[in-house]
Amino acid sequence: MKAPDQHVIISGGGSGVGADMAHAFANAGARVTILGRREAPLQEQDLPYHVCDVTDVESVERAFEAARTAQGPISTVIANAGAAESVPFAKATSAHFNDMLAVNLLGVSHLWHAGMDDMKAAGWGRMIAVASTAGLKGYAYVSAYCAAKHGVIGLTRALAVELARTGITVNALCPGFTETPMLSRSVANIVEKTGMSEDDALKSLRSGNPQRRFIQTDEIASMALWLNSDAARSVNGQALSISGGEV
Numbered sequence: 001m002k003a004p005d006q007h008v009i010i011s012g013g014g015s016g017v018g019a020d021m022a023h024a025f026a027n028a029g030a031r032v033t034i035l036g037r038r039e040a041p042l043q044e045q046d047l048p049y050h051v052c053d054v055t056d057v058e059s060v061e062r063a064f065e066a067a068r069t070a071q072g073p074i075s076t077v078i079a080n081a082g083a084a085e086s087v088p089f090a091k092a093t094s095a096h097f098n099d100m101l102a103v104n105l106l107g108v109s110h111l112w113h114a115g116m117d118d119m120k121a122a123g124w125g126r127m128i129a130v131a132s133t134a135g136l137k138g139y140a141y142v143s144a145y146c147a148a149k150h151g152v153i154g155l156t157r158a159l160a161v162e163l164a165r166t167g168i169t170v171n172a173l174c175p176g177f178t179e180t181p182m183l184s185r186s187v188a189n190i191v192e193k194t195g196m197s198e199d200d201a202l203k204s205l206r207s208g209n210p211q212r213r214f215i216q217t218d219e220i221a222s223m224a225l226w227l228n229s230d231a232a233r234s235v236n237g238q239a240l241s242i243s244g245g246e247v
Contacts, residue, residue, distance in 0.1 A: 014041030160237030
């Protein structure tokens with residue numbers, strides 16, 4: 001089936017990867033709704049938005065209903081909102097694990113569930129998660145984040161099979177370290193906890209990428225646009241690494 005007029009919902013749309021994807025889809029002619037917890041960054045994007053906490057099912061359902069009323073049925077849901085906190089496993093509490101799982105894994109499930117009925121009714125849809133290379137390999141000191149992102153990959157693969165005959169595809173994008181505000185926070189955390197210089201911290205993070213560079217947000221946006229096209233209609237249940245060959 002040919003893709004319908006598209007209404008794309010993107011969580012974490014106020015900055016970084018989410019904002020770049022939102023503008024890429026809008027420039028391609030899609031109707032775009034962005035979600036985020038803080039209103040000010042959403043307002044800066046000059047796109048339709050709703051304040052939403054992806055960890056709260058009712059908040060997600062309210063945002064989707066408002067978006068649907070304003071811009072029509074939803075064809076694509078991109079679960080991009082996420083958070084990472086560095087804690088050695090020996091010091092990681094159950095609250096820390098719950099927080100990381102809530103935003104990085106359950107948030108994806110809440111968003112996809114909220115958009116699924118519209119896609120089934122249309123016989124066409126795209127569910128895309130912005131996961132991480134942390135869903136494909138382990139990194140020290142972020143065990144909860146890695147566990148959550150591995151969970152996203154499992155969810156992606158299971159749901160892809162479950163929905164395979166509905167016209168809906170389900171995939172995950174797995175970027176390596178990406179030049180975003182989250183990266184800046186990671187660098188600041190390394191500097192604070194290790195005494196390393198900012199330049200050395202950046203060099204350390206870049207070293208995992210065989211190309212010795214950070215991923216750029218437009219690379220991730222371009223992959224999402226491709227997954228949203230009919231050219232990718234047979235790409236389903238995949239965890240696509242965007243990492244310069246790291247994994």
